[in-house]
Amino acid sequence: xxxxxxxxxxxxxxxxxxxxxxxxxxxxxxxxxxxxxxxxxxxxxxxxxxxxxxxxxxxxxxxxxxxxxxxxxxxxxxxxxxxxxxxxxxxxxxxxxxxxxxxxxxxxxxxxxxxxxxxxxxxxxxxxxxxxxxxxxxxxxxxxxxxxxxxxxxxxxxxxxxxxxxxxxxxxxxxxxxxxxxxxxxxxxxxxxxxxxxxxxxxxxxxxxxxxxxxxxxxxxxxxxxxxxxxxxxxxxxxxxxxxxxxxxxxxxxxxxxxxxxxxxxxxxxxxxxxxxxxxxxxxx
Numbered sequence: 001x002x003x004x005x006x007x008x009x010x011x012x013x014x015x016x017x018x019x020x021x022x023x024x025x026x027x028x029x030x031x032x033x034x035x036x037x038x039x040x041x042x043x044x045x046x047x048x049x050x051x052x053x054x055x056x057x058x059x060x061x062x063x064x065x066x067x068x069x070x071x072x073x074x075x076x077x078x079x080x081x082x083x084x085x086x087x088x089x090x091x092x093x094x095x096x097x098x099x100x101x102x103x104x105x106x107x108x109x110x111x112x113x114x115x116x117x118x119x120x121x122x123x124x125x126x127x128x129x130x131x132x133x134x135x136x137x138x139x140x141x142x143x144x145x146x147x148x149x150x151x152x153x154x155x156x157x158x159x160x161x162x163x164x165x166x167x168x169x170x171x172x173x174x175x176x177x178x179x180x181x182x183x184x185x186x187x188x189x190x191x192x193x194x195x196x197x198x199x200x201x202x203x204x205x206x207x208x209x210x211x212x213x214x215x216x217x218x219x220x221x222x223x224x225x226x227x228x229x230x231x232x233x234x235x236x237x238x239x240x241x242x243x244x245x246x247x248x249x250x251x252x253x254x255x256x257x258x259x260x261x262x263x264x265x266x267x268x269x270x271x272x273x274x275x276x277x278x279x280x281x282x283x284x285x
Contacts, residue, residue, distance in 0.1 A: 003080040004115035005073060010080060013115050022111055024093030026100055028152030030111075031055035033090045035074060036119055036247050040083035042074060043247070044209045044285050051207060052090060055149050061094050063110045073114060081116040087248060090114045091151065123250055125275030127267040133170055133244060134256040136163040137233070140173035140181045140204070147203050160184030170244055172236065172257065175204060180231040183244055187211040190231060191241035191270045197227040210245040214274065217281040224274055241268035250282075251275045 002013040023029035033052045036043045049070045056063055074088045095108040123130055142155035163171035163184065170183045180199055182188050187208040189198045196218065201207050218226050236242065240263045242254040251274060253267035 002115055005077060006113050007111060018111060019096035022093055022096040024151055030093035030151040031149055032151050034247050035088045037078055038085050038122060040078050041283060043282050044213055047209045047212055047285055051149060056092060058148050061092060061110055063092055077114060077116045085119050085121050086116045087119045088116050119248060125272060125279050127272045130267055132253045132255040132267050134168045135254050136166050136168045136171040137258055138162050138171050138173055140175050144203050146206055149206060156184050174233045178233045180233060180236055181205055186244040186246040189243040190236055190239035192239055194270060195225045195227060197229055197231055199231055200228045208245060210247055210250060213282055213285055214245060214251055214278050217277050218274060221277050241271055243271055251278050
């Protein structure tokens with residue numbers, strides 16, 4: 001039985017209820033985070049909560065929780081759900097009003113919902129043991145504030161479905177200038193001649209926590225050159241390796257794009273080295 005948290009109370013997940021007038025339900029008006037943990041040890045808690053606080057401020061939801069309050073909630077949910085390999089889902093909406101109105105309501109308490117769910121064990125960072133991804137590609141049709149981790153995910157869902165319906169695990173997106181942005185639910189990277197490149201952070205891209213941790217680990221190690229720069233889709237098609245990353249996937253190799261092999265069609269040596277560095281350093285944040 002999964003134990004969840006809703007507005008100050010812990011309860012079985014199936015007993016959690018919100019009002020149909022909640023603005024998260026009506027408008028997708030809220031912010032969320034997903035924090036992975038293994039054996040009760042969270043990955044990237046600090047950066048995750050910092051991004052959540054920034055998101056709440058960006059859309060003017062005044063919750064007022066401290067980072068310590070979020071930590072206590074996460075640790076409590078992990079303990080109540082067995083401290084295994086668990087993801088913690090955190091979800092804050094503007095709350096429930098008495099009427100449906102696009103304008104931000106006054107005097108409404110935010111809704112805070114959270115629960116823990118089982119996740120796979122961390123991937124083994126070895127080329128002959130990892131199960132690689134295949135991806136579709138598509139034009140990025142989402143809104144211009146993708147840097148906010150909003151619960152309004154319809155654009156991402158539709159793009160993800162584009163890949164899923166073709167039997168792929170993700171979709172690489174590109175803007176009107178034919179430049180790589182990100183994926184339906186991941187950040188994206190290419191490798192050429194031993195150099196890792198990923199698009200720079202801007203309004204088109206979610207500031208992924210796994211991206212942050214990976215770049216920090218690689219820069220600290222110093223043996224794999226890293227660039228944050230504009231990447232054209234021509235460069236993607238010519239890459240030696242393509243990777244994707246997210247909190248739930250960690251750092252994964254992509255071996256096919258639109259059915260065509262990336263490089264030699266196998267997970268690459270730079271990915272293996274980078275994934276091992278990430279695996280060793282991911283708890284240091």
